Amino acid sequence: MRLIGPLSTVGLLLGTLFFAFSLTPSLVPRPFAFQGAISGLSLTAGYAIGAGMSGLWHYLQLPELRGRLERMVRWLAVAGCALVAVTFMWRAAGWQDAVRAQMELEPAGGLPPIGAALVALLVFAAALLLARLFRGTFRFLSQRLQRYIPRRVSQLAGVVVAVGLFWAVIDGVLFTMALRAADSSYQQVDALIEADQERPSESERAGSPDSFVDWKDLGRQGRSFVSSGPTATELESFIDKPTPTPIRIYIGLNAAETPEERARLALQELHRTDAFERSVLVLATPTGTGWIDPAAADPVEYLHRGDIATVTAQYSYLPSPLALMVEGGYGAEMARALFEAVYGHWRTLPEDDRPALYLHGLSLGALNSDRAFDVFDIIQDPFDGALWSGPPFRSETWRTVTERRDEGSPAWLPEFRDGEVVRFMNQETRLDAAGEEWGPFRIAFLQYASDPITFFSPSILYREPDWMSEPRGPDVSSELRWYPVVTMLQLAADMAAGGAPAGYGHTYAVEDYIDAWVDLTEPESWDSDDLDQLRQHLGG
Numbered sequence: 001m002r003l004i005g006p007l008s009t010v011g012l013l014l015g016t017l018f019f020a021f022s023l024t025p026s027l028v029p030r031p032f033a034f035q036g037a038i039s040g041l042s043l044t045a046g047y048a049i050g051a052g053m054s055g056l057w058h059y060l061q062l063p064e065l066r067g068r069l070e071r072m073v074r075w076l077a078v079a080g081c082a083l084v085a086v087t088f089m090w091r092a093a094g095w096q097d098a099v100r101a102q103m104e105l106e107p108a109g110g111l112p113p114i115g116a117a118l119v120a121l122l123v124f125a126a127a128l129l130l131a132r133l134f135r136g137t138f139r140f141l142s143q144r145l146q147r148y149i150p151r152r153v154s155q156l157a158g159v160v161v162a163v164g165l166f167w168a169v170i171d172g173v174l175f176t177m178a179l180r181a182a183d184s185s186y187q188q189v190d191a192l193i194e195a196d197q198e199r200p201s202e203s204e205r206a207g208s209p210d211s212f213v214d215w216k217d218l219g220r221q222g223r224s225f226v227s228s229g230p231t232a233t234e235l236e237s238f239i240d241k242p243t244p245t246p247i248r249i250y251i252g253l254n255a256a257e258t259p260e261e262r263a264r265l266a267l268q269e270l271h272r273t274d275a276f277e278r279s280v281l282v283l284a285t286p287t288g289t290g291w292i293d294p295a296a297a298d299p300v301e302y303l304h305r306g307d308i309a310t311v312t313a314q315y316s317y318l319p320s321p322l323a324l325m326v327e328g329g330y331g332a333e334m335a336r337a338l339f340e341a342v343y344g345h346w347r348t349l350p351e352d353d354r355p356a357l358y359l360h361g362l363s364l365g366a367l368n369s370d371r372a373f374d375v376f377d378i379i380q381d382p383f384d385g386a387l388w389s390g391p392p393f394r395s396e397t398w399r400t401v402t403e404r405r406d407e408g409s410p411a412w413l414p415e416f417r418d419g420e421v422v423r424f425m426n427q428e429t430r431l432d433a434a435g436e437e438w439g440p441f442r443i444a445f446l447q448y449a450s451d452p453i454t455f456f457s458p459s460i461l462y463r464e465p466d467w468m469s470e471p472r473g474p475d476v477s478s479e480l481r482w483y484p485v486v487t488m489l490q491l492a493a494d495m496a497a498g499g500a501p502a503g504y505g506h507t508y509a510v511e512d513y514i515d516a517w518v519d520l521t522e523p524e525s526w527d528s529d530d531l532d533q534l535r536q537h538l539g540g
Contacts, residue, residue: 011051018046040123247309275309385442449473
């Protein structure tokens with residue numbers, strides 16, 4: 001089994017071009033390690049495509065260059081690709097600093113292109129070794145099978161067996177072990193009670209002495225949620241009027257065995273705290289770790305002067321990408337159980353004597369919140385609305401509305417049916433920009449054009465996305481270009497790397513949440529000066 005051997009010339013040429021293209025800017029700044037990894041994967045993808053095309057050409061016995069002409073063309077191609085790679089490496093630092101400047105970040109001091117290239121070569125070498133190990137396994141199996149069955153049948157059988165063997169090792173051993181290690185690690189973190197997390201004494205908070213939920217069963221994110229946020233004293237100090245304590249109900253993953261049991265426990269907590277007597281009730285769906293973004297939760301409590309209740313239930317303690325892979329159905333199951341419990345009671349209350357009901361979710365929370373209901377559940381008695389921020393590209397409502405947007409509106413800020421039900425906003429355009437005719441049932445999307453979680457799509461592999469057309473979003477680099485395969489890998493790295501400051505990428509700013517909640521829920525007695533003071537108070 002030969003693991004070391006000659007490389008494909010065509011594969012190296014195309015791989016070098018893909019490596020160069022990977023150095024161009026994407027949506028968010030990329031740290032050095034991520035740049036090297038994505039460049040290595042791009043080099044690998046280009047090499048695989050080039051080697052495959054070269055092998056197919058040879059297999060079909062099509063005409064090939066020979067002798068002196070073949071050597072001349074090859075060296076010209078090598079020189080051209082090398083020139084492109086060197087040029088792109090020289091410009092890489094400037095491209096990354098331009099993206100950082102667009103997001104009001106200081107220059108990174110120069111991206112080490114040589115270091116990124118070395119990391120890329122290591123990634124390529126590891127991938128090439130794995131590919132040749134697979135090829136050697138396939139050939140070994142095929143040769144043994146040829147003793148008993150025809151050659152072509154043995155080759156097909158060899159491929160099938162080799163794929164099964166490698167899949168069993170990667171998925172059944174390596175992947176499973178990694179997930180178990182991650183699961184154990186995040187479970188321990190979730191159970192950790194941090195020193196600065198004090199058990200709330202207010203009856204309005206889950207985990208308090210009066211609560212049906214034990215403090216330790218809230219989980220790390222749940223304890224953080226109920227022990228933080230504005231208190232009645234803080235609200236009164238800012239608003240200069242007496243205010244109630246905002247109700248925060250959080251049901252941890254360990255508080256009950258099933259989603260239905262956790263939903264019933266949440267409903268009991270809502271009844272215990274008289275949450276249905278508040279003016280506003282927010283049903284929030286957390287991210288994979290169980291996190292509720294304070295930038296979203298705090299402003300709406302100020303805007304409604306504490307006369308509000310927020311309820312949520314945990315479905316995982318893994319980061320959202322891992323939760324989506326291994327517990328993809330759990331989030332939607334929990335969100336739907338909680339919605340059915342809360343909405344089921346809410347709709348039995350007199351219309352003029354029940355709180356305004358809103359849904360909220362960020363990222364994976366937005367995806368699962370969207371899956372919590374369908375139109376047939378609510379058509380006879382709709383709740384008041386939803387605010388979904390940073391919706392993942394898999395969100396069905398977001399995808400449908402974006403695809404069917406009004407003609408002339410950009411994909412990064414769509415207009416849909418004149419904004420009668422669904423509206424979009426970003427850091428420069430508010431929800432009320434669509435006009436005043438917004439119906440009683442409202443869906444609002446807060447999204448930034450530079451958010452890779454929202455604008456990634458598998459189709460970017462082979463097709464330029466609409467959001468890259470002119471005019472572009474205010475936070476998207478004019479230097480960004482679409483390259484087949486490479487751009488998809490860049491956006492995948494952007495999703496993993498993060499790194500954008502508040503107001504860009506997948507990090508949503510408190511001042512944008514303030515504007516979103518104001519336009520969506522229309523709280524009373526807030527003028528522009530009051531809102532400016534609130535932005536300064538929460539954003540400072």
